């Protein structure tokens with residue numbers, strides 16, 4: 001695409017920066033508007049402001065934000081100056097805001113590297129302007145059905161983006177049949193990552209998102225499962241099967257609330273890693289990070305050791321100290337992610353309180369039927385669960401679902417406002433797991449930030 005001339009560049013960059021500054025000064029984290037303004041002035045400004053940059057784009061249903069965070073940390077650990085769209089505005093305009101703000105007035109990029117979280121449907125737009133060095137696809141699960149029309153449709157959206165990017169290295173989850181199938185018929189270099197059966201993880205199996213063999217339409221059989229539809233799948237009719245991962249987690253050597261010790265094979269080299277974020281799904285995110293680091297030609301040792309000092313990002317196992325009460329927040333927005341969160345919170349030998357909040361606003365998807373496909377029974381069965389708070393616009397629906405899942409009425413309480421809830425949690429003194437969906441998280445987090453003097457995410 002043709003680059004904008006100097007007048008268009010300066011005007012576009014200036015408007016973006018001004019809009020952003022104004023929004024921040026007025027106390028809004030406003031993320032899309034500056035990008036909308038800038039692209040209105042010069043549609044092709046992104047070609048200019050990313051000139052010469054090495055960019056990793058991360059898309060997929062679950063784990064995008066954490067994977068981005070890990071890759072950025074690996075890059076900065078290797079001494080690279082790196083931009084990350086930290087605010088989580090992952091549609092074209094939000095990404096544009098961040099990329100343009102990274103540029104000088106003449107449109108020259110300040111950071112030479114960027115890690116961009118990109119919505120599944122926005123990838124095909126972004127790659128019209130930006131040529132990623134690597135495209136990471138974390139996984140595909142049923143998510144926000146009303147927005148994309150199902151997981152097959154999401155796959156199609158991503159495939160369109162991938163087809164426009166023949167030069168990008170594809171970093172794909174070998175264990176997840178939908179994202180792994182994106183390499184079929186593509187000329188791209190591919191780096192697969194995955195967990196070997198030897199890790200000994202056996203989570204809850206749910207094959208509804210597995211899809212059919214992309215070659216012959218046959219049903220998959222599995223020789224091992226990790227969780228949901230991830231594992232060792234193969235098509236008995238045509239022989240298509242899970243590809244051998246180039247970055248393979250071969251053993252989980254230790255698990256605690258502070259993280260996971262794992263053995264990782266990269267090519268022929270064996271590494272011992274400590275992943276400073278707990279839960280199995282973060283082992284996948286870490287493997288994705290190592291595969292992306294390989295694509296970005298980061299030294300293996302540096303990438304592996306960077307995993308030991310990754311900090312949690314905005315609402316993803318983010319920890320808060322509320323006057324001595326340990327609270328951990330896990331954003332949940334679909335059955336697969338929610339079930340994984342339940343696996344995590346029920347893995348400790350300690351009494352806890354859970355706070356579940358469900359909104360159905362634009363940022364969440366209006367369809368909340370996914371709660372019917374979510375294993376709340378697993379949470380309610382845990383004898384360590386001592387109290388359940390339910391909040392958000394759709395608290396009533398969630399309440400009904402929890403009762404159906406076996407929650408005891410006397411342990412269940414409706415939340416009317418978040419500051420009052422925090423006071424209550426302080427009094428109770430038990431560790432708390434907060435499990436909100438997106439806009440509920442924003443509100444809940446705001447209250448926590450106020451109560452604990454934590455930082456706002458754009459600071």
Ligand SMILES: [Zn+2]
Nearest residue numbers: 213216235238
């Ligand atoms: Zn087949």
